[in-house]
Amino acid sequence: MWPIMKITYREMISKRIFTITLLMSLAFLVMYGVATWYASKEIAEEMGNAADLLMETGFFSTQLLGMGLYFGSIITALLAILSSVGSIASEVESHQIDTWLARALPRRKYLLGKFGGLASMLALYALLMFLGLLSINQFVGGGVLAVHVSMGQVLTALGFFILMPIILVCVSLLLSSITTTVTGGIILIILYGISFIGGFIEQLGSMIQQSSLINIGIVSSLLFPTDSLFRKSTIALFDTADDPISFASQGLFGTASAPSDAMLIYTILYGAAALWLAVRLFGKRDV
C-alpha cells in the first residue's frame, strides 16, 4: 500500500493542477488577508464608544471568517474532486495501470494506497487552508475582527473541515473505479452542487421556518452529505446551533439549522460504504 501512496504523492506534486491550485490558494489567502486588514483598520477607526458597533463588529467578524471558510471548503472540494476522480479511471483508460496491477499487488491494496495518498494530501491541504484562514482572522483581524475561539473549538471545527475532502475522495474513488474520468467528474460535481445548494436552501428554510425547504436540504444532504460537514464545522467554530439570530450574525455562510449527530454518523458511514464498494467493484473490473 505504501508504494502506491508514494506514487500518488509524487503524481499530485508533479501534476500542474496541484501547483496551480496551491498558487491560487495562496493568492486567495493573500487577498483575504488584505481584505481583512482593511476591514479591521476601518472598523478600528470608526470605533468610538458606539454600542451598536459591538454588534456590527461581531456580525462582520463571523461573516468574514464564515465566507473565507466557505470559499476555502469549495476550493478544497474541487481539488479533491479533480485530483481523485481520474486517479483510477484515467490510468485504466491510458493502460498505465497495467504494469502496476501485473505485479504481485492485490487490487485492494492499490485502491487503498491511492485513497491513503489522496486523502492524506487533501487533509493536509484542508488543514493548511483552515489554519491559514483562521490565522488571518486572528492575527490580521487583530482585536477588532478576531472571532473569539477556544483551542477545543478550533480542533473540532478543523476535524469536520478535514473530513469533507476525505469523504469526497471516497466517493470519487468509487466513481473512478466504475466509470470514466469525465463521467465520474460530472456526476461528482453535480452531487457536490446538490449538496452545496441544498445546504443554502436548508439554512434559508430554517430562517423563515419553511419545513419544505428544510426537508429539501435534508434530502440533498442524504444524497450527498458533504455540506453538513461544513455546517458542523462552523457550528463548532462559532459556537452556535439552532440559534435564530445566528443567521443574522453569520450571514448565509453560517448555520441556522444544525446537522444532527446522526447526520455525522451517516456521513462517515457514507464515505466508508463508498470506499468499501470501490474496493469490491474495482476488484471485479476488467482493466
Place this chain on the structure above:
Amino acid sequence: MTDYVIETWDLTKQYNGKAGCKNITLQVPRGSVFGFLGQNGAGKSTFVRTMLGLLHPTGGKAQMLGYPIGSVEARKKVGYLPELFRYPDWLTGTQLLEHHAELGGLPRSERKSVISNVVARVGMAGREKERIRGFSKGMQQRIGLACALLSDPELIFLDEPTSALDPIGRKEVRELIAELRDQGKTIFLNSHLLSEMESVCDYVGIIHRSELVVHGEWRKLREVAEQVELTVDAKNQKLLEQLPPYVHGKEFMRNDGEQQRWLITLDQNKRVPELLGALITEGAAVHEVVRKQQSLEEVFLYWVQKKEGEAHVAHHENHV
C-alpha cells in the same frame, strides 16, 4: 515429467460472447520461448491480460508457476511488457524503475545496482534520469522492458516487444530473449511479426479468430508439409507430369537456363530417395535436391487456412 510454467484448460475471455479468446488449452514448458502467433485482433493480448489478472476469465481455468491465475502468488515471479506500453510521463526512467522495484519486493540495498544493470541491458544507460515524457516510443518500450526484467522473473510476458523499435533494437531484443532463455527463464512472446519470432521460439501456438488452432514444438510444427526443391533438365519436364501417387503436389518455381526448379510436395519425408530413384530410372537428369524448411509464415498460413477450411465446411453443413 515436463515442468510447465503455464497451463490453461479451456481458458475463455469473451466480451458479450464475442471476440477475446476462446477455449484455449495449452502448456508452456519451463525455460522455453513460446511464441503466440495470430493476426491483429485474434485474441493474443486478451489471453495474456487474462493470464495476468487484468481481465477476468469468462470460462475455463489456468495456472501460472503453479498458482491459479488471478492470485497474487501467480504474479510474484512474473514480468510483463504490455503491447500498449504507457508509463507515467511525469516520472523519470529511474523513478519508474524504483517504484516497480519496490512493488516487486526488491530489497532496498539491491535496488540501485539492479536498476543500473537492467537499464544497461535494455540499452538505456545514460538516459534513465530523463523524464519519460521526453522519451521516444522506442525508448519507452525499452524502459518497459527494463520494468519487466527488474525483479528477476521466472516467466516474462512480452506483448509485441519490438513494435516501436528500429532494426538494431529488434535484433537486440532477439538477443536478449535468447540470453534470458539460456538463463532458464520462460518467455511468452506475443507477436504477429512472424519472421522475428522464427529465430527465437522453441514452441509456438497459433491463435485464429479467438481459438487456438495448434500449439507445440516449433521443430515439429514446421513439418506440416514435406517438400523438396528439385532441379532437373528442362527437357525432363514430361517426366514430372507422371509422378508416383505419394507425390501430393508439384509447383514450377523458375527456369535456371537449361534447368528447371520445381517444388515437390511428398506425403512423407522418407519418400525422397524413392522419388529420386524413380526419376533417375526414367532417365531424368537431377542436378540438385534441397529439402525445403517451412518458414513460420508458411506454417502459420497452413494452419490458419486449414482452420478456415474446416470452418467453411462446418458452416456449409449447418446450412444443408
